[in-house]
Amino acid sequence: MPRLRAILAVAAFAAIAAGAFQPLYVRMLFADARPMHAAFDELPYRRLPGLRRLMLDVARMTPPGARIALYAPFNEWDGGYGYAFRRAPFLLAGRRVLPMLEPGRDRPTARYLGEAEYVVCWRGCPPLNGFRRSWGSADGELLVRAR
Amino acid sequence: MIAALVATLIAIGAGAPPALLLAKRRVDPRVLPEAYLLGIGVEAAALFALALCGVPWSRASAIGTVVVIAVAGAIFCRWRKRTGMSACPPHVVDVFTVILVAGYARFATIASPTDADFIGIWGMKARAFDAVRGIDWTFLAQPYNAFAHADYPLLVPLAYDFQSLMAGVWIDRWAGALNAGFALATLLAVRAFLGEETRPLFAALGTLALAPLACSPWVGLAEGALVAFGTTALLEARAGELTRAAVLLGLAASCKNEGLTLIVAVALALLIAGEGRRVIRLWPAIAISLPWLIVSRAHGLHGDLAAGDVAGRVLGHLADPMPLVRAIAANPPGRPLFWIGIALALAIGIRRVVWRERFLASAIALQALAFLAAYLVTPHDVAWHVRWSWERLLMQLVVPLGFLAFVSMLGEERA
Numbered sequence: 001m002p003r004l005r006a007i008l009a010v011a012a013f014a015a016i017a018a019g020a021f022q023p024l025y026v027r028m029l030f031a032d033a034r035p036m037h038a039a040f041d042e043l044p045y046r047r048l049p050g051l052r053r054l055m056l057d058v059a060r061m062t063p064p065g066a067r068i069a070l071y072a073p074f075n076e077w078d079g080g081y082g083y084a085f086r087r088a089p090f091l092l093a094g095r096r097v098l099p100m101l102e103p104g105r106d107r108p109t110a111r112y113l114g115e116a117e118y119v120v121c122w123r124g125c126p127p128l129n130g131f132r133r134s135w136g137s138a139d140g141e142l143l144v145r146a147r
Numbered sequence: 148m149i150a151a152l153v154a155t156l157i158a159i160g161a162g163a164p165p166a167l168l169l170a171k172r173r174v175d176p177r178v179l180p181e182a183y184l185l186g187i188g189v190e191a192a193a194l195f196a197l198a199l200c201g202v203p204w205s206r207a208s209a210i211g212t213v214v215v216i217a218v219a220g221a222i223f224c225r226w227r228k229r230t231g232m233s234a235c236p237p238h239v240v241d242v243f244t245v246i247l248v249a250g251y252a253r254f255a256t257i258a259s260p261t262d263a264d265f266i267g268i269w270g271m272k273a274r275a276f277d278a279v280r281g282i283d284w285t286f287l288a289q290p291y292n293a294f295a296h297a298d299y300p301l302l303v304p305l306a307y308d309f310q311s312l313m314a315g316v317w318i319d320r321w322a323g324a325l326n327a328g329f330a331l332a333t334l335l336a337v338r339a340f341l342g343e344e345t346r347p348l349f350a351a352l353g354t355l356a357l358a359p360l361a362c363s364p365w366v367g368l369a370e371g372a373l374v375a376f377g378t379t380a381l382l383e384a385r386a387g388e389l390t391r392a393a394v395l396l397g398l399a400a401s402c403k404n405e406g407l408t409l410i411v412a413v414a415l416a417l418l419i420a421g422e423g424r425r426v427i428r429l430w431p432a433i434a435i436s437l438p439w440l441i442v443s444r445a446h447g448l449h450g451d452l453a454a455g456d457v458a459g460r461v462l463g464h465l466a467d468p469m470p471l472v473r474a475i476a477a478n479p480p481g482r483p484l485f486w487i488g489i490a491l492a493l494a495i496g497i498r499r500v501v502w503r504e505r506f507l508a509s510a511i512a513l514q515a516l517a518f519l520a521a522y523l524v525t526p527h528d529v530a531w532h533v534r535w536s537w538e539r540l541l542m543q544l545v546v547p548l549g550f551l552a553f554v555s556m557l558g559e560e561r562a
Contacts, residue, residue: 064278093277
C-alpha cells in the first residue's frame with residue numbers, strides 16, 4: 001500500500017509539473033527579439049490598422065492637456081468604436097480623449113464636442129462645423145477648432 | 148532597464164526594515180522576497196501619499212517619501228526578539244527555476260505589454276498619472292472612462308509610475324519588469340516555505356514545477372502582483388505568521404478587488420481551522436486597504452459590480468443558474484493535466500488536507516467561491532464575463548493550490 005501511494009504521488013507530481021509547464025518561457029531565451037518586438041507593438045491595435053500610428057502622430061502634434069474628440073466610423077460601441085476609444089488614451093497620454101459615440105447606447109453624441117479643441121478621425125473625418133483640417137495621412141485626419 | 152533595476156533595489160531597501168522586523172527568526176529566507184513585495188507597496192504608497200497631499204511627483208519627492216515611509220514602518224513594527232534559523236540550502240535543481248524565470252523575464256519585457264487590459268486599464272492609468280505627475284482624479288471620474296475600472300486600487304499603476312519616475316521617461320515594456328519581479332518573489336517565498344517542509348531536492352523540484360504558474364502570462368495586468376502578494380500571504384497565514392500575512396493581504400487588496408475577498412476568505416478559513424480568536428490580528432490588512440476605499444468613494448468612483456439592483460441580479464442568477472453553469476462548462480480553466488495531478492495529489496493526502504491543512508484548503512476554496520459569487524452579482528452578460536475572466540481568476544489560486552497538493556502528499560508519505 002505505501003508503495004502504491006508513492007507511485008501515485010510521483011504520478012501526481014509529474015502531472016502537475018507537466019501540466020503547468022510553459023515551453024514558451026524556455027523558447028524565449030533563444031528567440032530573436034527584433035521581429036517579436038515589432039509584432040507585439042502592433043498586436044493590441046491590429047483590428048484597426050493604422051490606429052496606433054495615427055495616435056502617435058496626433059500625440060506629437062497636440063500639446064499636453066489638449067482635449068481631443070475621437071471619431072471612428074462605427075455605430076456600435078462593441079462593434080469597433082469602443083475598441084478605438086479604449087486604446088486611444090494610452091497613446092494620447094496627458095490629453096483628454098472625448099467620445100463621439102455614447103458608451104453603451106450605440107448612438108452618436110455631440111455632447112463632448114463643444115469642449116474639444118481637436119478631433120482625430122481614424123481613416124477620415126465626416127463634415128464637422130467649427131473645425132478645420134489640420135493634418136492628414138492614410139491612417140486618418142486631425143481637425144483643429146477653427147477660430 | 149537601469150530604471151527597473153533602480154526601482155527594484157529601492158523596493159528591496161525600503162521593504163527590508165519592515166520585512167526583517169516582522170520576521171521571527173534571525174535567518175529567514177522569506178525576508179528577501181517579502182522585502183521586495185513590501186518595498187513595491189511602499190513605493191506605491193509614497194506616490195499615493197504625495198498625490199493626496201497635492202505634491203507633484205518627481206524623482207526626489209518620490210524617493211524622499213519612500214525613505215520616510217520605510218523609516219516610519221520600521222519604527223512602527225516594534226523590534227522583536229528573534230531566535231532560531233530557517234535554513235533553506237539551495238539545490239542544483241534551483242538553477243532550472245532561475246532559467247525558467249529568466250525566459251519569462253525576457254518574454255515579459257521584450258515589448259510593450261499587449262493585453263487589452265494593460266492598454267485600457269493598468270497601463271493607461273499609469274500613463275495618465277505619469278503625464279500629470281499625480282493621480283488624475285478628473286480622468287478617473289469621467290463616466291466615459293468607466294471601462295478603465297476607476298474603482299480598482301492603484302498599487303500596480305503606481306508601481307509602474309515609480310519606475311517611470313526613476314527612468315525620467317515612460318517606457319511601456321518595462322512594466323513587464325515588475326511582472327518578472329513578482330514571479331521571482333513568489334517563487335523565492337514558495338521555495339522557502341517548501342524548504343521548511345521537506346528536503347532541499349523536493350523543495351526545489353516543487354518550486355520548479357510551480358514556476359510557470361507564478362509567471363503570469365497576463366503581462367502588465369495586476370494578476371502577477373496579486374499572485375505574489377496573495378500566495379505569500381496565504382502561506383504566511385498557514386505558518387501562523389498572521390501579522391506578516393495581514394500586511395501582504397492588505398497589499399493584495401491594494402492591487403485588485405479580489406484581494407479584499409481574499410482577506411475575508413482568510414478570516415473565515417481561520418474560523419474553520421479553529422483559530423477564530425486570531426482573526427483580529429488581520430487588522431493591518433484592513434488598515435492598508437482602507438485609505439483607497441475611502442478616497443475612491445470620496446471621489447465618487449464606483450465599480451460596476453456594485454451598481455444598480457445587486458439583490459435583484461443575484462436572485463435572478465440563482466433562480467436560473469444554468470447560464471452560469473453553461474458558461475463555466477464552456478470555459479474550462481485549461482491545463483487539464485495539471486488539474487488531474489492536483490485532484491490526484493489531494494486525494495492521496497486527503498486526511499492531511501482535511502485536518503492539518505484545513506486553513507489553506509478552506510481559504511483557497513472560499514476565494515474560489517468568491518469568484519463565483521462575482522458572477523452572480525455581475526451586471527454584464529454572464530457568458531461574456533466568465534469567458535474573459537474565469538481562467539485568469541483561477542490562476543490567482545493555482546500556486547497556493549499546487550503548494551497544498553505537494554505538502555499534502557509529503558505529509559502522507561511521512562506518515
